[in-house]
Amino acid sequence: MASSAFERGRRRSPATSIAIYLGVLVFAVWILLPVWYLVVSSLITPSQLGIKPFPLVPSSITFDNYFAVLFGNTGGKGIGSTDMGTRLVPAIGQSLLVSSVLVVLNLFIAGAAAYGLSRYPFRGARAFELSVIATRIVPAIAIIGPFFVAFRVIGVLNTPWALVISYNVFTLPLAIMILKNYFDQLPREIEEAAKIDGATRLQTLWIIIVPIARPGLVAAGVLIFLEAWSEFFYALVLTNQLTVPPLLAGFQSVQQFNWNALAAATVMSMLPPTVLVLIFQRHVVGALTAGVGK
Amino acid sequence: MAGATDLLGPKADRAFGLKLVAPAMIILIVLLALPTLLTVVYSLHDVPASGSSFGPFVGIENFTIIFSSPVFWRSAQVTLTFAIGFVVLSTVIGLAMAMLLNQRFIGRGLARALLIIPWATPWLVIGILWKWFADGSVGGLNAVLMMLGLTSDYHPFLSDPNTALPITVLAAVWRQASFAGILLLAGLQTLPEELNEAAQLDGANWWQRFSNITLPWLRPVLITVTVFNVIYAFLQFDVVFAMTQGGPGDTTQVLSVLIYRQLFVNTNIGLGSALAVILGVVALIGGLTIVRLFYRREMH
Structure with a gap:
């Protein structure tokens, strides 16, 4: 060789x-x-x-631009008239909060659903799976109207909850697709052996499958985080620049603002997803390509 | 005893499966199916700006208004131009990058890591980055063109109606080609090297090997990549919004930007929803056409 x-x-x-x-x-x-x-x-x-x-x-x-956007004005050293320094850090916090909550929630909900679809198919399971795939074609922009109206009525506009709820529209189908493909690759002998040992279905899932499926869960988690961190349109419409993307977009329209400072803020916004993907590169690419061509 | 549990097993299994799927199913019905349905209902009504009620039923009047509006057709033309450029360039550049990174060379691991950066970057950030990169007074693109001696002075690419759309396409392609490249590279890595070697021994040249071995091998991945590209092409909002907001004039006003304007600037929920329905149908037809096209060719 x-x-x-x-x-x-x-x-x-x-x-x-x-x-x-x-x-x-x-x-x-x-x-x-x-x-x-x-x-x-x-x-x-x-x-x-x-x-x-x-x-x-x-x-x-x-490094003045970074100090300026992270800690506020640095003695008038060319930050312009923006208040980016007081708003970027809280927005990063909100972005992290929304993304992390979604990752945890979706891994539970999508993980259970994907496992059920893969191992215990019921009547209509295939139809459900196909409609989950089809949701990728529904323009998120197209269905924001009802969210806006409903969230105004229940009073969650401009809160992280508006985003935690609405982001399920794209993160949940994505997570189900990725995890279903992943569970399909695991040998079925695992369940059979566990059944012989007298484990219940739930015990098998929780004690045996979850630890084995960790690479798939990590990949799905990274992808959910990525989508939630990057999302702009829903955050623009449903909140008042709560998370990082609408905040960055807002700074662009501020008069007298300064590209140096925005560039520093933009670099900050690219770091978490890029670092995350580079760390879990293998898992993520593997999960993305697992179901290709089926 | 054993026989009885075997018979009971599958039924209990099915019930267990349904229980596991139920939470996701309920969430998707409430958050996806319901709003989709509501959007269709909105599109048939003259919805008041407050959105507190459906307003009077107007049938297909919103659609008639849209289809007789030159603004819509202009936007449709921009959307189609954007989509064709985006799909073709993303797929071709992605394939070229995948084939390059599948060769042996020093620094390949680093190059493959680089491929991931544009894909991990949020769409909006790509719009902001390219808006300034192409800027007419402080942009890097102008600097490079000037240093290469291709232009003598800075050109305001995004306020020139002739270059605004191509530059927004290029920005979006920068990201999507990486996604295509990642998937296609993974596909290439599963291609057995023996196939190419045998063909080479038989005297097949590079082009023959590419069109008779590599492309057919990649077909399933190419279908997936192209369908994703088509969907992202029609649904693209962030990049255009960050770079031009639809301008100058209406030269980059893709349908998603027009929907945003109708819904949240003109607060015309009925008309905006009708536009959204049209966009959804177009994206669906686009995706299905690609799948059909590829599969039909396979049959020959």
Whole structure:
């Protein structure tokens, strides 16, 4: 095996190698250039930002923008007239709260449903599963009207609950699909062995299946977190800039605001999902591709 | 005894399954089926701005108004242009990235990690990032074009009606191509290398191997990716809202932005809901068409 891999590696012509490394260079520029622009913008002063062409390699950097958006005004050091410094941290807190509550709730509810669909199919189970998949096509924008009206009546507009409730529209079907595919891959002998040992169905699920299914549950949890953290439209309509995305969008429309500070806030908003996905990369990609092509 | 429990088993199993699924089912009926139904009902009424009642029943009048409105047709045209550019570019760039990252080269692990960054980035943040990246006075895109000697001065891409839509498409593609690339790369990794080697020994060139081995192997993944791309294309709101809010003029006013305007700026719930119904049907038809198209080709 080792020698054949060695031969394969050698068979590549120099021209092919050059083409591949050129391709990698183009790929790296395509991904990194916008990100690099954002990070540099967050690390320079407004006067550096005004230089033409934009200093892709700045002569000096500063962390003032980050201090400003995290801790409020830093002695008038160019934050403009925005109050981002007092609002970003609470918004990050609300985003974390909404996302975490949803992850926990959905893992229980979707986990139970996915396991039931996978192991104990009942009449209509397949139809339910297909309609869960079909909900991905329903435009979330299309059905926000009833939520807005109902939430105004029961008085949860502008609270985290408005989002915890409404986000189920996209997170719950996603979690059910991911977990159903995952449970389908686990061998059925597990249940049979547990049954012989005298365990009840619920005991089997809780004591045996849940620990085995941890990678799938982690992947589903990360994906739920990602969707909830990223959601913008419902947060825009149902709350007054409660979470991070509508807050960032709000700053864009503030007059006299400053791209350096917004860039720092934007970097902050990208960190949690990116770090989470990079840590659980294997699990997440595995879960996403498990049901593909079925 | 054993026979009796065997007969009872499946029935008790089915009941247990239903019990496990029931909470999710109830939540989805209340939060998804009901609002969807209500939206359809709204679309047939002249709903008062307060939304406190359905208002008078008007039948298909909202739809007649929409279909005779040039604003709608202009928006439909923008949506379709956006969707075609988005679906084609996301799929093609995603496939190219997947094939590249499936080769052996130094730093491949790092490159694969990079592929994940755009996908993990919230849609809205992609809109904000690209809005400033393409900015006419402080943007990075202009800086690069200038340094490469392609332009002599900064160009305001997003306030130019000719470039606003292509740039919003590009921004959305930046994210979605990564998603396509992740799935397609996973598909490529399961392709047995022996298939390509055997074809190579038989004298098949790169293009023949690509079209006769790689593409057919990837077909199921490609279907999934394309269906996702079509749905995200028609439902895209965040990127356009952050970058242009539909402007300049109406050059980037996709249907989702038009729905937002009708529902929350003009507070015309009936008309907005009718637009939403139309968008939902279009997204559904788009997704189904892709599935049909691919499967039909498979039959030949």
